[in-house]
Amino acid sequence: MNPPVATSSDAPDLSPAAPHGGGKPARAKGGNIGLALTLPGQIVSVLVLVIPLLVALYMSFTDWSPTRGSLFDAEFVGFENYSELLIWDTRFLYAVLRTLCISAVCLALEFTFGLSLAVLFMRSFRGKSLLFSAFLTPMMILPVVVGYIFWMLFQSSGPVNQILEFVLGPDVALEWFRSAPLAVTAVIITEVWHWTPLFFLILLSGLNSVPENPVRAAVILGANPRQVFWRVIMPTLKPVIIVAFVIRAMEIIKLFDEVFMLTRGGPGSATETISLYIYKLAFNDFQLAYGAAAAFLVLLGALGLIHLLLMPVRNQLLEVKR
Amino acid sequence: MLSKKLTLFQAALLAAALAVVLFPVFWILMTAIKPPTDWNASPAIWMPSQPTLVNFKTLFDPDALKEYGVGGVSQSATKAVFGSLLASITSTALSVLIGLFAAIGISRYGAENKSTPLVILSGRMFPPAAIAVPFVIIFSNIGLTDSYVGLIAIYVAATLPFSTWMLKSFVDDLPREIEEAAMIDGTSRMKAHLTVTIPLIRGGLFATTMFIFILNWSEFMFALVLSYSNVSTIPVQLAKYVTATAGTLYGVQAALAVLAMVPLVIVGYLIQGHLARGMTFGAIKQ
Amino acid sequence: MSIPKLELVSLAKEYNDGAVVAVDGIDLSVAPGETIALLGPSGCGKSTTLNMVVGLEEPTSGDIHIDGLSIVNIPPGKRNVGLVFQDYAVFPSMTVRQNLAFGLVVRKAAKDDIDRAVDEVAELLGMGGRLHVRARDLGGSEMQRVAIGRTLVTKPAVLLLDEPLSNLEAAARLTMRRELRRLQSEIGLTIIYVTHDQIEALSLADRIAVMHAGKILQVEKTSVICERPDHVYVAGFLGSPPMNLLAGEIAPGASGAAGPAFTHGPLTLALPADCPLGKGSYTLGLRPESLRLVPESEAPLAGTVSLVEFRGGDVVVTVDVASVKLDVILPATERPAMGQSVGVDFDPDSLVFFGGDSSRRLDVRPMGRPL
Numbered sequence: 001m002n003p004p005v006a007t008s009s010d011a012p013d014l015s016p017a018a019p020h021g022g023g024k025p026a027r028a029k030g031g032n033i034g035l036a037l038t039l040p041g042q043i044v045s046v047l048v049l050v051i052p053l054l055v056a057l058y059m060s061f062t063d064w065s066p067t068r069g070s071l072f073d074a075e076f077v078g079f080e081n082y083s084e085l086l087i088w089d090t091r092f093l094y095a096v097l098r099t100l101c102i103s104a105v106c107l108a109l110e111f112t113f114g115l116s117l118a119v120l121f122m123r124s125f126r127g128k129s130l131l132f133s134a135f136l137t138p139m140m141i142l143p144v145v146v147g148y149i150f151w152m153l154f155q156s157s158g159p160v161n162q163i164l165e166f167v168l169g170p171d172v173a174l175e176w177f178r179s180a181p182l183a184v185t186a187v188i189i190t191e192v193w194h195w196t197p198l199f200f201l202i203l204l205s206g207l208n209s210v211p212e213n214p215v216r217a218a219v220i221l222g223a224n225p226r227q228v229f230w231r232v233i234m235p236t237l238k239p240v241i242i243v244a245f246v247i248r249a250m251e252i253i254k255l256f257d258e259v260f261m262l263t264r265g266g267p268g269s270a271t272e273t274i275s276l277y278i279y280k281l282a283f284n285d286f287q288l289a290y291g292a293a294a295a296f297l298v299l300l301g302a303l304g305l306i307h308l309l310l311m312p313v314r315n316q317l318l319e320v321k322r
Numbered sequence: 323m324l325s326k327k328l329t330l331f332q333a334a335l336l337a338a339a340l341a342v343v344l345f346p347v348f349w350i351l352m353t354a355i356k357p358p359t360d361w362n363a364s365p366a367i368w369m370p371s372q373p374t375l376v377n378f379k380t381l382f383d384p385d386a387l388k389e390y391g392v393g394g395v396s397q398s399a400t401k402a403v404f405g406s407l408l409a410s411i412t413s414t415a416l417s418v419l420i421g422l423f424a425a426i427g428i429s430r431y432g433a434e435n436k437s438t439p440l441v442i443l444s445g446r447m448f449p450p451a452a453i454a455v456p457f458v459i460i461f462s463n464i465g466l467t468d469s470y471v472g473l474i475a476i477y478v479a480a481t482l483p484f485s486t487w488m489l490k491s492f493v494d495d496l497p498r499e500i501e502e503a504a505m506i507d508g509t510s511r512m513k514a515h516l517t518v519t520i521p522l523i524r525g526g527l528f529a530t531t532m533f534i535f536i537l538n539w540s541e542f543m544f545a546l547v548l549s550y551s552n553v554s555t556i557p558v559q560l561a562k563y564v565t566a567t568a569g570t571l572y573g574v575q576a577a578l579a580v581l582a583m584v585p586l587v588i589v590g591y592l593i594q595g596h597l598a599r600g601m602t603f604g605a606i607k608q
Numbered sequence: 609m610s611i612p613k614l615e616l617v618s619l620a621k622e623y624n625d626g627a628v629v630a631v632d633g634i635d636l637s638v639a640p641g642e643t644i645a646l647l648g649p650s651g652c653g654k655s656t657t658l659n660m661v662v663g664l665e666e667p668t669s670g671d672i673h674i675d676g677l678s679i680v681n682i683p684p685g686k687r688n689v690g691l692v693f694q695d696y697a698v699f700p701s702m703t704v705r706q707n708l709a710f711g712l713v714v715r716k717a718a719k720d721d722i723d724r725a726v727d728e729v730a731e732l733l734g735m736g737g738r739l740h741v742r743a744r745d746l747g748g749s750e751m752q753r754v755a756i757g758r759t760l761v762t763k764p765a766v767l768l769l770d771e772p773l774s775n776l777e778a779a780a781r782l783t784m785r786r787e788l789r790r791l792q793s794e795i796g797l798t799i800i801y802v803t804h805d806q807i808e809a810l811s812l813a814d815r816i817a818v819m820h821a822g823k824i825l826q827v828e829k830t831s832v833i834c835e836r837p838d839h840v841y842v843a844g845f846l847g848s849p850p851m852n853l854l855a856g857e858i859a860p861g862a863s864g865a866a867g868p869a870f871t872h873g874p875l876t877l878a879l880p881a882d883c884p885l886g887k888g889s890y891t892l893g894l895r896p897e898s899l900r901l902v903p904e905s906e907a908p909l910a911g912t913v914s915l916v917e918f919r920g921g922d923v924v925v926t927v928d929v930a931s932v933k934l935d936v937i938l939p940a941t942e943r944p945a946m947g948q949s950v951g952v953d954f955d956p957d958s959l960v961f962f963g964g965d966s967s968r969r970l971d972v973r974p975m976g977r978p979l
Contacts, residue, residue: 033511034431041424041482048479049445052456059456066459113339120336123328131336133591135343140590142540144557145579148564149346152353152572157364159349193346198601205598205608213697217755220662221711221762222685231714235701243605250446257542257557261564275543279451283547288455295452302447 060293065286074289081293091269092294095277096301102184102273103252106191107245113192114199114244118207119229121200139197147261150190154262180270183263187271190258199244206240207233246309253302274298350583353576354378361572377577387574399578402559406582408470409545409555410538413477417538418531420478421485426515428486429493430501445483454547461548468550476544481534484603488533488596491604492526493519529596532589539586556582611676613798614638614661614766619670621656630656632822633670638766643792643799644827645809647845648819654802657819658768661800662691674765690759694771696751698758700744704735707743707754711762729757732794733787749780756791769801773808785811806846810834818842835895840967843893843960849924849935851960852894858885874930877908889964896924898958899936901944907951909934913944927952 060081064074085092117135121128138146153160154176164172176182210233218232256275259265265272265280272280274294281291328336349368353361354377356370380386384398457476458467466472496519504514520527542557549558556578563575590597598608615638621631631653638644646654659665661672663684671678679687699707706713708726717725730736733753738746743754752772759767772788773781789812791797803809809816810830817827818841826838837843843851856872858879868885870877870892877892879885904910911929923943925936927950934952944950961970 034427037423037427037431040420041427041486044420044475044479044482048475052453052460053448055456055460056453059459116335117339120328120332123326123332125328125333131340133594134340136590136594136597137347137587138343140536140587141347141583142542142557142586144540144542144560145350145583146346148560148575148579149350151564152366152576153346153349155366158366159345159368162365193342197343201598201608202602202606205606208608211697213693213695214699216664217691217693217697217758218699218710218714220664220684220689220691221714221758223710223714224685227714231710232699235699238701240606243602247602247605253447254449256449256451260542261561275449275451278449279454279543282451282455288459292452292455295449298452299448306447 056292057296059289060296062289064289066288067286081290082297085290085294085297091272092277094269095272095274096298098184098271099253099255099273102188102191102255102271103249105188106195106252107248109188109192110196110199110248111241111245113196114201115203117196117200118203121204122207135200136197138194139201141194143194143257144261146190146194147258150186150193150258151262154186177263178267180267183267183271187255187259187262190262191252191255194258195248195252198248202240202244203237206237210236242309246306249309250302250306253298350576350579353572354580356573356576358573362570377573378581380574381577381581397554397559397562399556399559399581402554402556402578403581405470405549405554406539406556409473409477410535412470413474413481413538414531414535416474417478417481417485417534418489418527421482421530421534422489422520422527424482424486425489425493426519429490430498430515450480450543451547454544457544458547467548468552470553473545473548473553473555476548477538477541480541480544481537484537484600485530485534487603488530488600489523489526491599491607492523492530495526496522526596526599529593529600532593533596533600536586536589539582610640612637612673613640613642613675614800615673615676616657616661617671617673619657619660619672620668621653621660621665622668629822631660631667634819634822634824636817636824636827638798638800640798641792641796643788643801643812643814645813645816646800646802646819647804647806647809647816649804649845652819653822654819655770658691658770658800658802661766662689662768663687688762688765690762690764690767692752692755692759692767692769692772694775696755696775698743698746698751698754701742703740703742704730704746704754705739708735708739708757708761710758715762725761729760732760732791733757749776749784752776752784753787760791760795760797765798767797767799769799771803771805771808772801772812774803774805788812806848810846818845820845836969837893837960838969840891840893840962843962843969847895849896849937852896852899852934853962854892854894854932855889855964856892857887857889858883859887872932875909875932885961885970890970891962891964891967893960893962894934894954895958895960896935896937899934899952899954901925901927901936901938901942901950902953904949904951907953909952911950911952913946913948913950916943916946918943 059074061076061078062074063077063080068074121132141149152158155161156173156175160176161172161174164174174182176186214232214236215228218228223231254275255273256279259271259273259276263271265276269277278291278294278298281287281294352369355373355375356367357372357374357376360367360371381399384396387398388396457472461467461469461472466475500522501511501514501518504518505511509517540557541555542561545553545555545558546561549555560575560578560582563571563578593600595608598606614636616634616636618633618635619631620629620633622629634653634657636644646657648654656665660667663679663682667680672680674687674689679689699710702710705726708729709722712722712725726739727736730739733756735750735753735757738750743751746754752775756767756769773784776784788799792799801812813830815827815829816833818825818833818839820841826833826842828836828838833842834846837846837851840853844853854870854872854875856870856875858868858870860868868879868883868887870879870890872892909929911927911934913925914928914933915924915926917924917926918940921940923938923940925938925944927934927936929952936952962968963970
């Protein structure tokens with residue numbers, strides 16, 4: 001790699017007020033140290049991430065199964081796995097669709113609740129910091145534990161049904177895990193409970209960093225609170241909102257732990273997410289090569305999706321990421 | 323912002339939200355201290371008839387557990403707790419250490435290229451279930467399945483992007499002059515980083531360590547796939563208990579869940595100020 | 609006499625139940641079409657006053673009238689005042705057009721009316737060609753124009769500005785000064801602005817109100833206020849450098865002198881026998897512009913030059929007279945050498961006396977020939 005030539009635009013801003021540790025670096029001076037410092041990380045990444053990934057990639061083009069001996073003896077079948085997944089495997093396609101729908105609903109709900117909470121927290125009231133900690137609690141809990149808790153809550157004799165009976169009358173005895181729509185609803189409720197605090201956290205910090213003077217200017221110009229919120233505050237929040245969505249979207253498409261504890265993907269395959277399907281392929285049915293191909297398809301799809309989501313704010317996002 | 327007070331309606335909303343948020347936590351706590359007679363009650367009992375800590379004892383008592391079933395169900399949680407501690411602490415320490423140096427390298431010496439964020443992002447999008455497969459294959463070839471070494475290696479690799487990027491954002495916040503001032507005295511670069519940079523980011527270092535610990539402690543899929551008889555972590559054990567006939571192990575399971583939960587909630591509270599930074603790869607600072 | 613455009617009546621603002629008095633019962637009357645500067649250091653209460661007029665803060669007591677009507681109970685959005693923030697606070701993601709239109713858009717005005725008003729104001733401020741630019745991509749003075757234009761579109765009764773020139777570079781300041789003057793004359797705006805910079809005050813305002821510790825010490829026409837400061841503080845604030853102020857005593861017949869004399873430490877100045885000021889403590893003011901350097905023998909005061917500050921057209925010479933430092937402004941051609949022994953002379957009419965207790969200027973003319 002060629003060291004960059006220092007140009008005038010590389011001159012650092014030396015004013016004391018500007019922290020610029022991450023700016024254009026003094027490459028010429030400490031080049032070797034930089035390499036030395038990042039080397040362990042790169043070694044780990046290559047060994048433990050890149051190599052298995054490449055192995056998995058290779059695997060996806062074979063028809064290997066552990067029962068058939070070593071991976072390297074397996075037959076190379078080209079894109080057969082991929083085409084089967086995309087054309088014939090309805091269970092896969094349903095899993096993808098299901099995951100996307102559940103994700104979309106969860107994200108929408110998490111955003112709405114998170115934003116509402118954040119807006120409420122812009123007011124002044126006593127005990128705010130205590131309440132803030134309380135509202136962050138759900139996202140600190142292990143996903144398996146969250147799944148387990150809600151598994152208990154949604155039992156037929158559990159408190160959710162008890163509350164519903166109290167509100168709607170004794171004829172409401174829902175079998176949450178026996179009916180597909182109810183199971184999906186239970187998964188969504190669990191997810192939304194678990195991760196709304198993240199949106200709340202990010203949006204609240206976003207709201208707190210909205211500059212005050214434009215808001216005041218809008219008020220003086222005659223805007224009512226709703227107009228101020230939607231016309232002045234929200235546009236400033238746009239990059240923050242997108243970061244929140246992207247970060248959360250990346251994680252939710254891998255949804256596994258909670259669903260595993262709640263339903264194992266059932267009833268039938270009603271709540272089978274992509275991760276659960278791949279898990280089953282690999283560790284129940286031992287169709288490892290096929291599962292690997294599915295994983296790479298998912299990766300490509302997710303990359304494309306994220307790219308699409310990020311398009312409108314690419315430049316702003318680079319600023320935020322810095 | 324226009325900081326007015328809450329209206330009554332808004333306060334009611336807030337209270338309702340609080341109830342929803344805390345109810346599941348309340349439930350698991352109550353269940354953990356329910357005596358066995360309460361476990362199977364139908365409809366479920368909210369408050370224990372006689373609060374007891376016996377579940378926590380049963381959790382570690384293999385003989386007591388045998389009454390509830392066979393296989394994973396009758397396993398005491400001792401190994402799982404030990405396993406979680408070993409795997410989480412070790413992998414966190416390694417991840418943070420490696421990530422710290424990488425963060426300094428990237429922040430101060432520009433060792434990254436423009437595509438690194440994208441690579442990391444895509445790494446996060448890969449379903450773990452699939453990457454578990456090649457791991458199993460490779461590990462079984464080198465004898466690392468069902469071993470903590472293998473698990474720790476995976477945990478380190480999986481959390482490295484987080485630790486690196488989060489620490490990088492802390493190092494970025496430090497002006498370069500601080501190290502350069504130290505170097506004017508003749509200190510070498512490495513020494514400057516050790517004596518100046520690192521102490522100055524210790525708040526962020528602590529937050530990152532705690533955050534990575536949370537990630538590792540919570541990890542389920544890889545532990546599930548890679549643990550057979552020698553290795554176990556708390557999430558895996560929790561899943562095993564679920565295979566007991568529904569209801570027969572509620573109290574004990576809840577006790578384990580509480581044991582798993584409590585450290586994280588405390589840690590989360592400690593690093594509250596840096597949570598946004600951790601969760602968003604350093605993109606958003608509170 | 610016409611109704612003042614803006615009137616502050618015993619306006620006061622306290623915090624912490626009276627522990628902190630930001631504005632201490634001020635009165636001010638601004639005529640239509642006038643430009644007034646509220647001048648004072650940080651913490652003097654000028655920004656708080658501005659905030660109260662706009663409605664961002666509520667007065668503890670007192671009243672504010674616009675066109676004769678009290679506005680204290682009207683919410684900020686409906687007071688028909690315009691405010692331009694020090695950092696302009698344009699809406700960054702909106703275009704110039706959208707920024708300018710904002711005030712009318714939130715009032716749900718008709719589209720044609722909005723477009724017409726925006727075009728008019730844009731034309732007035734020279735931003736006609738930039739209407740489609742996003743506000744965050746504008747330069748500093750362009751942003752200020754947009755901020756001003758944003759308020760003008762709503763046709764405010766009064767335009768308020770917070771430190772209008774402080775964020776601009778020197779060249780832009782000159783331009784903006786002329787722009788604001790032009791706006792004033794073209795549309796007869798009533799302008800009140802707040803500043804800590806006396807140059808900003810002197811160059812833009814018709815009248816200046818000097819504020820200190822929550823009170824207005826003096827309101828006076830710009831052309832006059834430097835020469836006739838009413839208060840010791842004002843005298844020490846205005847001017848570059850400000851008036852030389854010596855606190856001291858007038859005593860009748862000091863040792864061996866024929867009549868009363870003013871003493872400030874080791875410095876003594878004789879006053880004529882018919883000096884109307886009686887015995888007591890006073891502060892003497894000597895304007896640097898009215899002092900001149902003469903040969904020692906002819907001077908009432910003598911000392912050595914300790915500092916010479918060249919300023920392009922003139923010099924500021926600091927003379928140590930009996931360990932008292934006096935600033936003298938001279939044309940550049942007359943600058944003396946450092947350490948030179950010189951005499952300081954003045955026109956007796958230019959002496960200004962302030963009461964020791966009241967700090968107010970005393971309207972007297974003692975003729976003085978020194979010892």
